[in-house]
Amino acid sequence: MSLLEMKDIVKEFPGVRALDGVSFTLEAGEFHSLVGENGAGKSTLMKVLSGVYPVGTYEGDILIDDTVRTFRTIRESENAGVSIIFQELSLVKELTVGENIFLGQAPAKFGVIDWSRLYHEATVLLQDLHLDIDPRVLVGNLGIGQQQLVEIAKALSKNARILVLDEPTAALTESEVETLFGILRKLKERGVGMIYISHKLDEVFKMSDRITVLRDGKTVGTQAAADMTRDQVIAAMVGREVGDIFPKPDHKFGDTALEISGLDVYSIDVPDKKLVDNVGFSVRRGEVLGIAGLMGAGRSELLSGIFASWQGRYSRKITVGGTPATISSPADAISHGIGFVTEDRKRFGLILEQTILDNMTLAGLQKISGRFVTDRMRETIAANGPMKSLRIKANSTMTIAGTLSGGNQQKVVLGKWLLINPKILFLDEPTRGIDVGAKQEIYAEINRLAKEGMAIVLVSSELPEVLGLSDRVIVLHEGHITGEFTRSEATPEKVMAAATGNQ
Amino acid sequence: MSDEKKSILSGQTLRAYIMIAVLAMIWLYFHWATGSIFLTARNLSNLMSQMSVTGVLAVGMLMVIVSGNIDLSVGSVLGFAGGIAAFMVTTMEYGLPTAILAAIVVSIAIGLLQGALTAYLNIPAFIVTLGGLLAWRGAVKWLLGGSTVPISDKTFMAIGQSYVGPMAGWAIAAVAIAFVVFMAIRRARSVKELGLGEANYTGELLKSIVPIGGIIIFIWVMNAYDDKGVPIPVLIFVAVALVGGFLTTSTTFGRYLYAIGGNADAARLSGINNKRNVLKVFALMGALTGLAALIFAGRGSSATPDAGTLKELDAIAACVIGGASLVGGRGTIFGACLGALIMASLDNGMSLLNVRDFMQDIIKGSILVAAVGLDMAGRKRS
Numbered sequence: 023m024s025l026l027e028m029k030d031i032v033k034e035f036p037g038v039r040a041l042d043g044v045s046f047t048l049e050a051g052e053f054h055s056l057v058g059e060n061g062a063g064k065s066t067l068m069k070v071l072s073g074v075y076p077v078g079t080y081e082g083d084i085l086i087d088d089t090v091r092t093f094r095t096i097r098e099s100e101n102a103g104v105s106i107i108f109q110e111l112s113l114v115k116e117l118t119v120g121e122n123i124f125l126g127q128a129p130a131k132f133g134v135i136d137w138s139r140l141y142h143e144a145t146v147l148l149q150d151l152h153l154d155i156d157p158r159v160l161v162g163n164l165g166i167g168q169q170q171l172v173e174i175a176k177a178l179s180k181n182a183r184i185l186v187l188d189e190p191t192a193a194l195t196e197s198e199v200e201t202l203f204g205i206l207r208k209l210k211e212r213g214v215g216m217i218y219i220s221h222k223l224d225e226v227f228k229m230s231d232r233i234t235v236l237r238d239g240k241t242v243g244t245q246a247a248a249d250m251t252r253d254q255v256i257a258a259m260v261g262r263e264v265g266d267i268f269p270k271p272d273h274k275f276g277d278t279a280l281e282i283s284g285l286d287v288y289s290i291d292v293p294d295k296k297l298v299d300n301v302g303f304s305v306r307r308g309e310v311l312g313i314a315g316l317m318g319a320g321r322s323e324l325l326s327g328i329f330a331s332w333q334g335r336y337s338r339k340i341t342v343g344g345t346p347a348t349i350s351s352p353a354d355a356i357s358h359g360i361g362f363v364t365e366d367r368k369r370f371g372l373i374l375e376q377t378i379l380d381n382m383t384l385a386g387l388q389k390i391s392g393r394f395v396t397d398r399m400r401e402t403i404a405a406n407g408p409m410k411s412l413r414i415k416a417n418s419t420m421t422i423a424g425t426l427s428g429g430n431q432q433k434v435v436l437g438k439w440l441l442i443n444p445k446i447l448f449l450d451e452p453t454r455g456i457d458v459g460a461k462q463e464i465y466a467e468i469n470r471l472a473k474e475g476m477a478i479v480l481v482s483s484e485l486p487e488v489l490g491l492s493d494r495v496i497v498l499h500e501g502h503i504t505g506e507f508t509r510s511e512a513t514p515e516k517v518m519a520a521a522t523g524n525q
Numbered sequence: 526m527s528d529e530k531k532s533i534l535s536g537q538t539l540r541a542y543i544m545i546a547v548l549a550m551i552w553l554y555f556h557w558a559t560g561s562i563f564l565t566a567r568n569l570s571n572l573m574s575q576m577s578v579t580g581v582l583a584v585g586m587l588m589v590i591v592s593g594n595i596d597l598s599v600g601s602v603l604g605f606a607g608g609i610a611a612f613m614v615t616t617m618e619y620g621l622p623t624a625i626l627a628a629i630v631v632s633i634a635i636g637l638l639q640g641a642l643t644a645y646l647n648i649p650a651f652i653v654t655l656g657g658l659l660a661w662r663g664a665v666k667w668l669l670g671g672s673t674v675p676i677s678d679k680t681f682m683a684i685g686q687s688y689v690g691p692m693a694g695w696a697i698a699a700v701a702i703a704f705v706v707f708m709a710i711r712r713a714r715s716v717k718e719l720g721l722g723e724a725n726y727t728g729e730l731l732k733s734i735v736p737i738g739g740i741i742i743f744i745w746v747m748n749a750y751d752d753k754g755v756p757i758p759v760l761i762f763v764a765v766a767l768v769g770g771f772l773t774t775s776t777t778f779g780r781y782l783y784a785i786g787g788n789a790d791a792a793r794l795s796g797i798n799n800k801r802n803v804l805k806v807f808a809l810m811g812a813l814t815g816l817a818a819l820i821f822a823g824r825g826s827s828a829t830p831d832a833g834t835l836k837e838l839d840a841i842a843a844c845v846i847g848g849a850s851l852v853g854g855r856g857t858i859f860g861a862c863l864g865a866l867i868m869a870s871l872d873n874g875m876s877l878l879n880v881r882d883f884m885q886d887i888i889k890g891s892i893l894v895a896a897v898g899l900d901m902a903g904r905k906r907s
């Protein structure tokens with residue numbers, strides 16, 4: 023008897039068959055990973071399981087403890103023991119950690135919330151998970167990694183028997199990941215079945231009992247993790263062999279494209295706190311400059327400070343192509359040929375309800391389409407460029423961006439910036455939540471752009487990515503540069519030492 | 526590739542068809558209930574004149590709403606601007622052009638002020654314009670000293686009451702049709718020039734049949750009312766709607782408004798100057814309010830202290846019935862105009878039926894809520 027069995031699930035959206043007869047089983051106490059390319063249907067399958075897509079909007083059966091379940095709401099699936107942590111965080115930023123954990127199920131007498139009990143229980147729950155988070159803090163004040171852990175605490179407060187984690191570690195630091203895995207191991211002992219979705223195959227292999235591979239809405243196969251190799255899984259996901267995912271670098275460096283000196287970026291909440299302190303660096307044409315550092319080291323702030331999109335105070339001197347440049351708005355930055363693929367595509371990158379076309383041409387609209395009067399035809403032709411070169415999986419440029427899978431959304435954001443023909447490109451976490459195949463494509467694209475003479479500044483939390491792509495790496499620790507390495511010097515040990523401030 | 530395209534298009538066009546069908550049902554019902562008075566040339570001409578003020582306001586409001594803002598002050602500003610024009614012409618005996626200019630300039634200035642407070646001081650538009658709703662109503666009461674100022678200037682009255690003759694109507698029709706045909710040919714040609722395929726002239730021309738038919742029927746009906754032709758206020762409204770439609774669908778400014786309303790952060794990071802565009806849209810709203818004020822005063826041959834009261838709600842309702850989202854990022858000029866026409870049809874039909882005042886308000890209010898409710902239900906399902 024399986025804890026969970028999903029049989030022949032079919033789910034269609036207008037024009038897309040997202041799931042095409044997927045079957046899946048989960049045993050009690052099992053850690054079962056679900057992997058596949060962007061758009062393979064992983065998140066959709068979990069949304070079917072958890073009642074986000076109510077019964078009747080899909081075909082096939084869901085059985086828990088061998089009885090058919092028909093969920094019409096998330097609530098109903100929760101009551102049956104299914105708890106899901108969505109790919110997109112779903113906490114309310116304006117509420118406290120405790121309020122979020124017990125959202126909709128707060129301990130109450132006669133409809134009046136028992137606050138001391140709520141915070142007491144929240145404290146117990148957090149301690150149980152060895153999380154050092156004050157339940158009275160507003161969620162919005164936590165870093166994204168801690169928010170993720172709160173989300174997990176929230177899922178556990180519901181006494182889940184089936185716990186679904188959709189890319190929970192995308193925004194976590196290494197130590198946070200370890201904390202999470204510790205928690206998951208304990209849950210496993212308690213007999214909780216876990217479905218784990220991730221593009222990080224190291225994690226998948228480290229934790230899984232079984233692995234199921236999805237491709238194009240179909241199950242490719244399910245096997246014990248011990249019986250599979252990394253390359254086999256990748257091949258099954260992508261449907262082809264994927265060699266070395268990092269391209270061979272053969273960049274020719276030109277003149278200095280961008281030079282920054284004396285960059286200070288101040289905190290928005292605490293006026294005199296410097297998040298970036300007197301940072302200076304330069305990047306040459308044809309060079310990929312990696313910026314490594316831990317979460318909160320000030321990497322994104324550094325980029326926003328240069329791009330003039332930081333909403334607090336900042337100051338710096340900028341030279342573009344050898345001449346001093348005044349950049350006091352993103353529009354200025356763009357006119358100097360700087361593009362900025364921002365992190366968090368849903369918040370900063372995309373207008374989710376608009377089409378791929380509308381999104382992609384936004385930054386370069388006046389150049390692509392016309393200064394005042396726009397021309398859809400010309401825009402369509404322009405957008406079709408990245409659509410093809412980045413292999414965005416969508417029916418046409420008229421597809422709504424919000425309906426794309428995470429990886430394809432990311433490619434749309436990248437496409438938007440390629441359409442301004444940048445000379446200098448900032449990339450902030452460009453492959454977060456992206457599958458190996460797409461990663462390889464994006465890496466190849468980065469390499470190609472550098473070869474064509476573009477100067478690239480890359481921020482990433484994934485160390486292998488920074489090391490694999492960068493010609494030079496600078497390391498940030500609490501707003502200061504604590505190390506600079508050439509490609510041959512940069513080893514994971516040295517970079518980590520600099521990133522943690524131990525030298 | 527065309528699959529998805531069709532399904533999205535059908536989503537938008539479907540809602541347009543549904544609205545047109547609803548309008549047709551309302552018209553047929555009133556025609557039947559009024560004993561065949563509603564759908565006469567005379568009443569339709571009246572109806573169009575009546576909707577022109579709300580229509581002009583709705584065009585501006587739609588753009589404000591798309592940008593994620595709202596303007597609650599337009600009714601009061603309309604009263605104030607109309608008051609200024611009437612006061613200058615009648616009481617101070619200035620020439621009409623000066624008075625018109627003053628009314629429009631003041632309206633734009635108010636728009637700029639409210640836009641600046643919203644965009645640059647980050648005060649929510651709802652609050653800024655709620656303050657405006659009170660303050661500008663106070664201003665008009667002060668200006669007119671609580672009494673009505675009559676307008677006897679013939680040209681001023683003409684803005685709200687007169688007609689362009691039948692021949693002029695046909696001339697306008699000819700120009701409009703020529704334009705529609707020109708655009709169709711241009712579209713077909715650009716397909717070829719941009720290398721997207723062969724130029725399909727017949728196809729594009731066939732698509733033009735509906736607008737051309739619409740233009741002819743419209744002019745014909747307007748002329749049929751005692752051979753008077755198209756009412757001037759209607760002409761102004763149609764011109765405003767065309768400009769609004771062009772701005773929202775075919776300019777960078779329009780695209781920026783949708784982007785800002787859709788995701789302000791993403792828009793800002795894409796190099797859009799959100800603040801300046803919000804300022805612009807409020808200024809535009811101001812200009813259109815000034816224009817609407819002149820029509821309103823001209824139609825009534827007077828300026829009154831309570832002119833335009835609740836007009837902001839008519840304009841907002843028109844946008845919302847027409848599918849605009851108050852969160853921003855969604856809505857069309859076409860929808861807002863249809864919404865205004867539906868609202869005006871209800872007013873007109875219920876007056877013909879002698880429905881009591883309070884009943885009219887109750888019915889209009891219920892229809893507004895029902896329309897949005899049905900729309901939401903429809904959206905959820907798809």
Ligand SMILES: Nc1ncnc2c1ncn2[C@@H]1O[C@H](COP(=O)(O)OP(=O)(O)OP(=O)(O)O)[C@@H](O)[C@H]1O
Nearest residue numbers: 035040060061062063064065066425426427428429
């Ligand atoms: N609401 C929706 N409307 C239309 N299509 C959708 C919708 N949600 C998902 N899809 C489509 O269904 C397919 C599967 O998407 P899904 O989000 O399940 O992918 P995924 O495997 O989770 O990818 P990722 O690794 O990028 O998160 C994609 O082609 C996607 O575009």
Ligand SMILES: [Mg+2]
Nearest residue numbers: 064065109428
């Ligand atoms: Mg997903």
